[in-house]
Amino acid sequence: MARWWNRLQSNVYTRFHWINELYARAVRKKASADIAMPPLAPPPDHLADARVAIVTAGGVHLKSQEPFDMENPEGDASFRVLPADADVGELVITHDYYDHRAADQDINCVYPIERMKELVDRGELGSLAPRHIGMMGHIYGAQRERLIRQSAPEIAALLREDHVDVVLATPG
Amino acid sequence: MGLVAREIEAAGIPTVTASVVRQMTEALPAPRNVMVKFRLGQVFGEPGHAAQQRTILRDSLAALRTVTEPGGIVELPYRWKRGTYEEADAR
Numbered sequence: 001m002a003r004w005w006n007r008l009q010s011n012v013y014t015r016f017h018w019i020n021e022l023y024a025r026a027v028r029k030k031a032s033a034d035i036a037m038p039p040l041a042p043p044p045d046h047l048a049d050a051r052v053a054i055v056t057a058g059g060v061h062l063k064s065q066e067p068f069d070m071e072n073p074e075g076d077a078s079f080r081v082l083p084a085d086a087d088v089g090e091l092v093i094t095h096d097y098y099d100h101r102a103a104d105q106d107i108n109c110v111y112p113i114e115r116m117k118e119l120v121d122r123g124e125l126g127s128l129a130p131r132h133i134g135m136m137g138h139i140y141g142a143q144r145e146r147l148i149r150q151s152a153p154e155i156a157a158l159l160r161e162d163h164v165d166v167v168l169a170t171p172g
Numbered sequence: 173m174g175l176v177a178r179e180i181e182a183a184g185i186p187t188v189t190a191s192v193v194r195q196m197t198e199a200l201p202a203p204r205n206v207m208v209k210f211r212l213g214q215v216f217g218e219p220g221h222a223a224q225q226r227t228i229l230r231d232s233l234a235a236l237r238t239v240t241e242p243g244g245i246v247e248l249p250y251r252w253k254r255g256t257y258e259e260a261d262a263r
Contacts, residue, residue, distance in 0.1 A: 106219035
């Protein structure tokens with residue numbers, strides 16, 4: 001499908017929220033969970049001591065990194081490592097399946113990295129993880145398989161390696 | 173997003189997942205879900221509105237404690253472009 005068509009659609013359904021709900025209701029019958037719901041991991045006693053990471057599905061990546069693949073209608077299940085100290089001016093969004101004009105102006109709309117730094121400065125959070133994760137939503141078929149078999153376990157392993165205490169996952 | 177959050181939680185790291193589309197969350201819930209009645213692409217609020225964004229962020233992280241069952245959903249009370257966001261200076 002042409003990219004302009006995907007973008008036009010995303011502009012329309014971002015404006016009219018009920019379309020998202022109708023669409024999601026239509027596809028939810030097909031959604032099958034392939035990663036079972038785990039028991040809840042115990043949260044830290046104090047967020048003021050916790051190291052926090054963000055995983056965003058908003059298609060965020062560094063300008064210097066390869067953009068997500070917009071040609072494959074099944075999406076792109078790969079992910080990008082976003083260093084905590086990256087200049088926000090270096091962050092861009094490649095994602096044709098939602099209207100990200102607001103987030104293009106202010107990345108914190110989908111990837112609240114600056115706000116999180118402020119909570120660390122205020123002493124409300126312990127620290128930022130050194131590495132955060134950018135990926136995209138809109139993942140189907142073989143790409144969904146790839147997400148389950150490859151990307152999701154790699155992301156979890158990377159966050160464990162960084163001794164992350166809490167993860168905030170955000171949509172596009 | 174739900175799948176990745178489940179994998180991370182299963183690895184022992186507690187997660188909170190924000191969402192703006194309830195049907196999507198109900199179809200594939202993450203371990204802890206926070207519904208925000210904002211637009212797609214602006215789950216933390218309006219561009220340049222730092223106080224609003226910090227409030228949504230803080231309230232999302234609070235779900236670490238308020239959601240006690242896997243797949244639980246909490247809904248934040250904020251409405252799009254309505255309401256004010258005041259913060260205490262020292263919290």
